[in-house]
Amino acid sequence: xxxxxxxxxxxxxxxxxxxxxxxxxxxxxxxxxxxxxxxxxxxxxxxxxxxxxxxxxxxxxxxxxxxxxxxxxxxxxxxxxxxxxxxxxxxxxxxxxxxxxxxxxxxxxxxxxxxxxxxxxxxxxxxxxxxxxxxxxxxxxxxxx
Numbered sequence: 001x002x003x004x005x006x007x008x009x010x011x012x013x014x015x016x017x018x019x020x021x022x023x024x025x026x027x028x029x030x031x032x033x034x035x036x037x038x039x040x041x042x043x044x045x046x047x048x049x050x051x052x053x054x055x056x057x058x059x060x061x062x063x064x065x066x067x068x069x070x071x072x073x074x075x076x077x078x079x080x081x082x083x084x085x086x087x088x089x090x091x092x093x094x095x096x097x098x099x100x101x102x103x104x105x106x107x108x109x110x111x112x113x114x115x116x117x118x119x120x121x122x123x124x125x126x127x128x129x130x131x132x133x134x135x136x137x138x139x140x141x142x143x144x145x
Contacts, residue, residue: 033092041088043069043076052076054093058123059103060085072125095142097121098132105142 008014016034020027040051058070062082069076080088085102097103107124114120117133131139 032090039088039090041069041078041080041085043078045074045076050076054089055106057089057094057104058107058125058127059101059129060089061102062100070127092142092145095135095139097135097139098130101129103129108143111139111143 018027018030039054041054041057043050043052052069052071056071058072060078060082061068061070067078067080067082067085069078078085082096082100082102085094086096089102093106094102094104103121103123109122109124111119111121111131114130117136119131119136119139121129121131123129
């Protein structure tokens with residue numbers, strides 16, 4: 001499959017064009033991936049509401065009945081519960097790594113073993129989160145894809 005990227009002016013609307021002989025699972029997967037990255041989630045910071053692009057989320061964490069959305073340099077709060085994020089976030093892009101954390105698989109720099117069967121996950125902004133041993137097999141499987 002040939003891939004072309006063309007830079008357009010700021011005035012033009014961004015678009016993606018796929019040329020294919022037939023629409024098969026491979027094409028559908030590409031379409032799903034693009035659609036999932038276009039969504040946004042409502043979040044709050046300093047009593048103001050913001051739209052956060054799903055593609056910008058590094059991870060979502062639940063602490064003391066509060067849910068936080070972490071971006072590369074900012075943190076927002078959400079009124080959604082962690083289980084609600086699981087149903088909203090794309091499953092091929094996000095995965096639960098512990099009882100309290102869902103991580104964006106596209107934002108992982110590397111993963112390395114830690115103590116007691118757990119793994120340390122370093123994100124592209126330098127932050128580190130722990131993958132509980134219960135979730136290690138699922139993460140390994142998702143990262144293989």
